[in-house]
Amino acid sequence: MSLRTYHDPLHGAIRLDHNDPAEALVIDLIDTAPFQRLRRIRQLGTAYLTFQGAESSRFTHSLGVLHIARLALDHLVRLAPELATQRSALYAAALLHDIGHGPFSHSGEEMFGLRHESWSGRLIREHPQLRDRLEAERPGLAGEVADLLEHGRHPCRAIAALVSSQLDCDRLDYLLRDSHSTGTSYGQLDLERILASLTLAPDGQLAVHPKGLMAVEHYLVVRHLMYRSVYNHRLNVVSTWLLCRAVAVARRLGPDHVPADGPMARWLWQQGDLDIDGYLANDDIRSGYHLLRWREEGPPELADPCGRLMDRRLLRAADVSTCSSGERLELLARARSLAARAGLDPEGTCALQQRSSRGYHSYKGGLRLWDGQDLRALEQRSPLVETLARSQQSAWLIHPREVSEPLERELRQREPPSGQGSGAGPLSLP
Structure with a gap:
């Protein structure tokens, strides 16, 4: 079949057409192993310990970002038709913007001391399934997308802003999605009005028409409230600290005292030498398994933070x-x-x-x-x-x-x- 449909709880049916070159690219990228791995990484890390509905994945969020990016570009192309040539770059960047996330998303960045933007760029440049498909679409596209995700740079400033700015498609989706999954009411954005207010300044940069000022003000207030009520919730702070404590103790005790399989051993004690396969081998499932194992088999100072997390004795x-x-x-x-x-x-x-x-x-x-x-x-x-x-x-x-x-x-x-x-x-x- 030429059409593929993803039924999203926020955006409804997200349809992709094999006969459209940019959408065919997206379908092929979705089917790669690195992107499918995002199904095994929670969007909100350990927030499910506080908000029981916070179980959505980076996979679902990434599809939502693609959907919003497509809507935004459709609107901007009516103002500047030449932007249509950037569809493949924008769609790929919107879809792959979180490809480099490690276990437990942002909590994992503190836990393992990594930066997902750097790994996103590296995976796109080095992983054959991603790099080769992007290069087949257009020579140089892999480096272009990697540079945009890692450094926020792109020859077209409006495209860069849709991917990384104070009003990018990532933020628009995660505020809506995280509010939905956590059961909070702060994230109800006027997405349609925000997208309709997007325009282009004389320098080619993305701008907002004054008619959308109140909708954008509301969006920024929503973001502020979501940080206060969800992202920086005190129990999220506690659970992230416990994760960091567990990894720090495991690293200090070393492989002679801490059970770990091959991939986890590399993440703990050889992180500087991680290749892309070793990086992709870790996700919420593997890290969660080790937390369970350390609770049962680890030394007391390691078993304690793991047990507190696994049994929610925060x-x-x-x-x-x-x-x-x-x-x-x-x-x-x-x-x-x-x-x-x-x-x-x-x-x-x-x-x-x-x-x-x-x-x-x-x-x-x-x-x-x-x-x-x-x-x-x-x-x-x-x-x-x-x-x-x-x-x-x-x-x-x-x-x-x-x-x-x-x-x-x-x-x-x-x-x-x-x-x-x-x-x-x-x-x-x-």
Whole structure:
């Protein structure tokens, strides 16, 4: 059959036609082993421990990004017909933008200390199934797509912005998809209006028509709220730290004390020498298997974080964002002292995790408004966007449940009298 249909929970039927050269390219790329591997990598890493519906995969998300990119390009081609020549490059980049993700997605990047954009570029340049099909479409296309995904560079600036910018197709899909899968209501974007407002500035860069300003403001607010409520949720911070702890302990103990199969051994102790086959051999299934195995067979300091993850016996996290740096360190020392008294490993159960985020980066793929006469930065026309550009800091004191009560009592004693400001302050201990 010439048509292939993917039934997406967000976008409905995503149809691809073998008789269309750019879509035939996409179909062939979908059928490669590296892309099929994305079925085995969760979109939201360990967020399923907090939001039980967060089980969707990078495979599903990547198809959604392709769908939005196709809609966006169809709209822009009506404004600039010459952009039709970029369909193959855009479709391939939209589809393959996450091809380099490791186990547990962004949690895995912290866990193993890698950058998925670099691996996306390398896989596209080196894996025969990806490279050869792209080169058969057009000589040089593999390098072009790899460069776009790894560095955000492309000869056509509008195409680059659709793949990597403050309003790219990736963000539009993941906000909608992650809101749907986590059951949160923040991610309801006006996708149709946002796409309809896309235009081209005189320099060829992507811009937004002022008629779409409110829809874009809403999108940026949604992104900010999703980071606060989902991506930087305290239990996501805890589970990511436990993953990092497990890998750090396994690496320190070494192969003589930590059971691991060949691919995992290379990821743990020979990561600098990983080739593309070794990289692709790891996914959520293999890493999850090793977490289970380490829970059962590993030394106690490795079995503990693995067991906490597998059995969802997560550590707790207190919001210490309002505390000074010195106060945070004092609280960490006190939590570790309490943990040691309770017979727990203080290093393995107590930590300080800090995050910085902003809803909009004016100098990182910043957006501009263009009405055909006046070109302005988005933040110049929107006080709301200017506010979102400010950095938001958060800090979490991770600690075991066993010390929550004495720690909370101590924190209440530190609380200053009403109306005299906040020192360590009353902390939220869920």
